[in-house]
Amino acid sequence: MPRRTSRTALDRQRTPGRFPGFLKSASVCVLIAGLLSPLTQVAAAETATVQATATNDHCGGQCSDILPPGQNGNATLAQILLNQAFGTQPDHADDQLGPYANLAKGYPALTNSTINTFFNDASFGVPADQVASTVKPAGRGDVTIVRDKKSGVPHITGTTRYGTEFGAGYAAAEDRLWLMDVFRHVGRGQLTSFAGGAPSNQGLEQEFWRNAPYTEADLQAQIDNAVASAGDRGKQALADVNAYVAGINAYIDASDSGRYFPGEYVLTGHKDSVTNAGTIDHFKTTDLVALASVIGSLFGSGGGGEVNNALSLLAAQQKYGVTEGTKVWESFRERNDPEAVLTVQDGSFPYATKPADPQGEALPDAGSVNEEQLVYDRTGSAAGSTATGASATAAKTAVTSAKRGMSNALVVSGDHTASGNPIAVFGPQTGYFAPQLLMLQEIQGPGLSARGASFAGLSMYVELGRGQDYAWSATTSGQDIIDTYAVELCQDDYHYLYRGTCTAMEEIEQKNAWKPTTADGTAAGSYTMRAWRTKYGPVEYRATVGGKKVAYTTLRTSYLHEADSIIGFQMLNDPDFVKGPQGFQSAVQHINYTFNWFYADSEHTAYYNSGDNPVRASGVDAEFPVWAQPSYEWRNWNPTTNTADYTPASAHPNSIDQDYYISWNNKQARDYTTASWGDGSVHRGNLLDDRVKKLVAAGGVTRAALTKAMADAALADLRAEDVLPDLLKVVGSSTVTDPTAAAAVSKLQAWVTAGAKRTETSAGSKTYADADAIRILDAWWPLLVKAEFAPGLGSDLYTAFTANLPVDEAPSAAHGPTGSHAGSSFQYGWWSYVDKDIRAVLGESVQGPLARKYCGGGGLSACRDVLISTLKEAAGRTAAQVYPGDDLCAAGNQWCADSIVQRTLGGIKHSNISWQNRPTFQQVVEFTSHR
Template identity: 30%
Template structure:
C-alpha cells in the first residue's frame, strides 16, 4: 500500500491500513507452549492498584507444589507469552500521540505494541516505560551515573532501593556521554542504528512525561547510558577484589610461612577446581596462574586505607548472582523438541526492575521482559521460533592496579617512565552523605591507598566494560529484531556483549549456551588473583576472542543447567569468587532432571521448583562429610545426637524450607533452625583450628559467614568445608586440597570440634526456644517471607529461590525457513 499526503480523515485511514499491514506481516508463532511470570507485575505506581499483586500471587501458588508440578499447574501459575492478545482479554486500547503506533493492554496490563517500523517500537517502548516505571526512572537515573563512572565506595543500586536523593554534575554527564557515544559510533552501522533507537526511545519517554505533566527533567541519552551501566554493575561484571585477597595471602604467609601460606591461598581461591559443577564439559582454559608473577603485588595485610577497604568491599557486594536456566534437548523431551525453563533472579521489587512488552512491526515479532534503558529491546524473551535468557557469569572483567606514587605526593604516580598527575572527578552529591569526588589514573578511579613492603601506593580500579556499557544492547537488538535465526547467529549476537553473562538459547531443535563478556588477556607475568603493578609494563594485551569463550551446542548430556555456577571445565573463577568448588546449588537442579530420562515442561519446572526451597547445606554433600566425620563416635549428649538425626531425616524428606499451610512455621519442624544455628559454628571451628580467629574472620569477610536463604545458598565457605571433611574421611577428589583444615588434619580433633559445634548450637537453641527438647522447637517461616522492596507493595510471598525478573516456560515445535 502506498500513502500520499492526506489530511485528517485520510491520514487516519492510512495509518490504520499501515497498522493492519504490520499486523499481517507478523511472523508465525512456532511455539507449542509459551508461558511466563513476572512476580513484580506490570504496574509500577507509588499507589499500587489491587491488581498489582496478581502475578505475585500466581508465582507464590507454584511454590508449595515442590516437585509435584503437572501440566495443568503451568496454566494456573504462569500466564500466556503468546503474541497478540488472544485469550488474554478483557483488553483496553491506550491512546498515544503518535500515528502508526497502537498499544493494547491485556488483563495483566501487559502492553501489546504494534508499529509501522522499528522506530515506532522504540518510541512506544519509551512511552510504556514512562507509563509503567515513572517512579523507578525518577529514582534510578541519577544514582546510575555513579555506576557508569565506577565512583569509589558508591553502591548505586542501594541508592535506588533506599530512595536516596542524588545530585550529579555536568562533568559526570560529559564523561559518560562522550565515552558511550564514542563506543557506539565505533561500531559502525550497527552502533549508529542503536543510537537512533536510543534517541527515538528518549522521545517516547519524554512524550509520556509531558503528557503526565511530570516535573522530571527530560530524559537524554546519558540517562539511557547510565541505566545500562547500573545493570552491568549489579549483574554483569566480576573480579576487582585483588587487593583484599592479597592482604589475606600476606597474613597467611606471615602466620604459616611462605610455602604453607601460599598453599592455603591456592586452596581458598579455587581458581580452577575440577570437582566443581560446570554447565559445559569441554575445557575452556583462560588466564593461567604463572609460577612467578613479577607483575603482581602483594599488599601488606591491614594496610588498606579505610576508604579503599570500604570501596572494594562495597564493589563486590554490588555484584548479584541469582539466576538459573534448565534447558533440555529434544532427545530427552517427550515432544521431541527442546524444553526451556529459565529466567533472571534480580530480587523482588515494586516497581519491578523489569516490565513486559509484546513488540510487533514488519519483520519484528518478540515478547519478553524489558528494562529501563532498554531502548526498545527485550532483555529476556522469545522470538517466533527461539528463546533466550541470562545468568550472571561473574567472569573476571575487573582488575585492581597498584600505582607507584612519586614526587612525595598522593596525587602523582609513575606510568611508562614518568610521573603523571592524577585526574580528578567531581561526580555529584548524595544527600545526607556528601560529595562524591575522587582521583583517577590511566587505569580508572583511585579507590584509596595501602602499602606494599611498607611503601605507600595507590589502588586504582580498571573495568573492561567502562565507557562501553551501552554496547550491551547490541545483542538484545539482534534478538528483538529477529536477526537471530539459529545457533550461529545466536553466538554472534551474544558475543557483542561487554558484560559477563551465560546466555541460554533454545529453538525447535537446538539448545546452546555462550558465556559473554569483554575478557582481558592479561600479561603472562601477572597472577590474575593479585593486584597488578601499574607502571605500564604489565597492561592488558587485548580481549579473549569469541571462539575461546565457553560455548556449546546440543551437549551429549542432553541438558544445559546453570545457576551461576562455572560455565565450563577449565575456565577460571574470578578473583572475587571463592565459591566455585565441590558443592553447588545447581546440583539440586540436576538431581531433579536425573529423575527422568524424558521430560515435559511440567517436569522440568518441577525440578526448578523443588530446588528453589531446598537447603543446600543439608540436601548437598556437606551433610555426608559431617556424618562421615562423626560416624562411629558417641555424641557428647543425647541432644546433639538428636540434632544430627533430625537433619538426616530432613534430608530424606527433601530438605525443603516450605511453609505449605501458611501457619508461619517451616513444615520440617526444627531442622531448618538447627542448620541455621549450626552451620556457621562448624565453619568457624574448622578454620580457626589452623588459621586462628583473626585470619578466619578475614576470610569470612571475603566469603561470608553463612550459607543460607539470605545468600541464595552461595558462599559462606561451604565448598572448603565440604571438600575438607569428605577428604578427611576418604573421598578422593580430582583437585584435592593441599591443606587439611579441620583439626589440622587429625580426625579425632576434627570430630571433637564438630561435636562441640553441635553442643553449642543445641544450647543456644534451647535457650532461645525455652525448651531442652529439640522435637518441640520450630523454624520461623514468617521472617523468610519475600517482601517487595522498598515497601510500596504490601503483598508478601513464601520463601523461594527462583527467577524473579521473568521466568519463561517454552517449547517450540517449528521454525522459520531461514536457518543458521
C-alpha cells in the same frame, strides 16, 4: 494511562517502606477523596479494541513467563496513600506475586496443562477477549499499545521503526517512570538531591558512583563511540534510542497535564498536588547510559577483589611461610577445582589461569591498606561517620541481593524430551523490588519481534525473552574482566607515575544537598562525593608496596563502554539476524557484560559466555594487583578509549546441542577461572545438575518435569542436601550418648530423609515442616565452620578467608552477602571447604583436596568431638536467638525470617512471600516449529 485502584484485604501484611512519613497527616482521607475524582474520570475513558493473535508465533501456546510483583510500577498519589492507609493495590501492581509464590507448594502436582496457573501465557499478541485497553500514544498513527486483562503487559505494535520505539518508551514510562528517574540519578550519584537524604539513598548512589564516576562528557562519549564503532547498526541503535526517549517524554507531558504522574514526585517535593507546580525533567539519551552503568555494575562486571586476595595470601604466608602459605591459599581459592559442577561438560577453555612464574605482582605491605575516602564535607543531621556507616549498610541491604543474585537455567536437548523439541526453564535473578527493576513487554515492528523482560529505562529492546521461534536467557557469569593496578605516587597523594611521567589524577566531584521531607524522615543536609581517576581507572585503595606509596586503581573492560552492548540486544530482537544457534551466539558476542547466555528453539539448544575478556600480559596473575607499568598492562591497551585486545569468541566457553545445560552462577568450563571464590565440590549448581541429569537419563522430559526440577531445587537447603549427610556420618562414627546431641541428630537425619527442604507444612501455614531441624542447622553451620577451621588456620587467616568468602548464606542470614529477605541463598559459603575436609577426615577420596585437614586436627575422633560440642550448643539456641527479628518479623518467627520481601523503591508496598531460591523473571518454553 493511570490504573484503577482495587481493594485488597485490609489486614494484608506489608513490608517496611522508604516513606514512613507519608501517612502522618490527619488530612490523608480528605486528600484521597480530593484526588480520586480525576483519577476515576481518566480510568473510565479507557476503551478496548481488538488485536489479533500474532501469526509469527512458533511457540504453539507453550511459552510462559512470570515477573513479580506485577507489571504496573507507577502509582498516583491517591493510590499510594490508599496503599499506605488500607493496603489496597493499583491494578496489576501485585497480580503476578501470588502465582509466583504459589509454585512453592503447587509444583509437586504440576502438569503441562497447569503451568499457566503459576505463569503468564507468553504467546505473541492478545486474544480479542483478553484486550483490556488500546492506546495510540500521543495520537500517533504508526504505533499501538494493547494491554492484556490478566497482567497488563504492554504489547507494542508499530508500522514504522520510529513509532515502534516511541511506543516502547511511552509504555516504559507508563509502567516505571519513577523507578527510571530514580536510577538515572543513582547512575549520576545524585539520588539524595533528587529523593532525599535517607541512608538507603546515600548508600545507593555511593555504591554505584564509586565504580563509575562519570562526567556528562563521559556519558555522551559512550554514545558517540558506540555508534561510530558499530556502523549501520550503531546508527539504527541511536535512532531507536532517540525515538524511545521521545516516547518517555511524551508520557511525562501527558501525565503532567492529566495529573496522573507517579505520586512519589509529590511526596519528594517535585510536584505540588494542589497547584500542579513543579516539573518532571525530560529524559535525555545520556540518562540511558547512566542507567546502563548501574545495571552493568550490578549484573555484568565480574572480577575485582585483588586487594582482598592479596591480604589473605599475605595472611596465609605469615601463618605458614611463603611456600606452604601459598599452597594453603590456592587450595581455598579453588581456581580450577576438579570436582566443580560445570555448565559446558566437554572441552577446555583456559582463561585467567595461574601463571607458572607470576610477574609484576604489587602486594601491599602489611597493615598499609586503606580504602579510598569517598564522602567529604558532610553537613546536616546525618553528619559524622555514623551516617557514612548507615548509608553503607543501607546499600548492602538495598541492591546487593541483585548483584549476587541466583539467576539459573535448565535447558534440555530435544533428544531427551517427550516431544523431541528442546525445553528450557530459565531466568535472571534481579532481586525483589517494588517496583521490579525489570518490566515485561512485547514489541513488534520493522526489524523487531520479541516478548520478554527488559530493565526499566532500557526497554527499547527485549533483553531476556523470546523471539518468533527461539528464546534466550542469561545468568551472571562472573569471569574476571577487572584488574587492580598499583600506581606509584609522586609529588603528593594526587599525582602518579604514568609511563615514567608524574601525572595529575583527575578529580571528579559530585555535590548532593537535600531538603527535609516527610518521605525519608531526614532533616536538611548535604555532602560531597569525590573520586580520583587515573589512566588505570578510579582509585579504590591506598597503601605502600615495598615502602613506596601507591594508589590501587580498578580498571574493567566495560568501564566507559556500558553503551556498547546495545548492539547485541538489538540483534537478539531482530528475526532476520537470529535464525538459529549460530546467529544467537553471534548476537551475544556483541555484549560486553559478563553473562552466561542460553538459547532454545524447536530443534537446537546453545550456550555462550559473553564479556570483553582482556588479553593479559604474559606472567600476570589476574588474582592480585600488578604494577601500573607497560609490561603488565592489557595487550594493546589504549588508555584514552579503554580498549584492548580481547580473547576471541572461540576461547569463550560455548556449546551447541549439549545433552543438557545447567547454570546457577557456577563454573562455566574446565580451566575457565571465574573471580568467584567457592566454585568447588559443593555449589548450588549441583542442586540443578543432580536433578536434570536424572531426568535426562530417564528420557521423555516435559515442560512440567523440568519446571518441577527447578522448583524442587529452589526449596532445597544446599547444606542439608549435600554436606549434612557426611557431617552426620562423622557424628555417628560412634554411639552418640549425649541426649541433647542425640535428639538433634535424630531430627537432622529425619529432615535429610524427608528431602532436606525448607517448605511449609501446608500452603499458607507460614510454618515449616522439620522446623526444629532447620533451626538447628541454621544455628550449627556458622558454629561448626569456625570450630572446624579457625583453630588450624588461626584467627587472622580465618578472618581473611571469610572476607574473601562468607561462611554462610542461608535464607534468614541477615549477616550474609545478600542480607535478609532477599530470596537468593547458598551462592556464597564454605560448603565446599567443609565437604572436602570432612570427606578427607573420613578417609574418602577427594579430588582437589584442601592443603591440610582441619576438623579436629585431622583425626576422626577429635573431629567428632568438635561437631558434637557445636551441635549441642546449636540445639540449645532458641528460635528467637537464631532468628532475632527485624522491622518485619517478630523474634523467633522462622518462616518470616526466611521470607522474601519486595524492597520498596517507590510508594507501594507488597506482602512478603514464602522463601524460594528462584529467578525473579522466569520463562518456561518449548517451541513446536521453526521458520
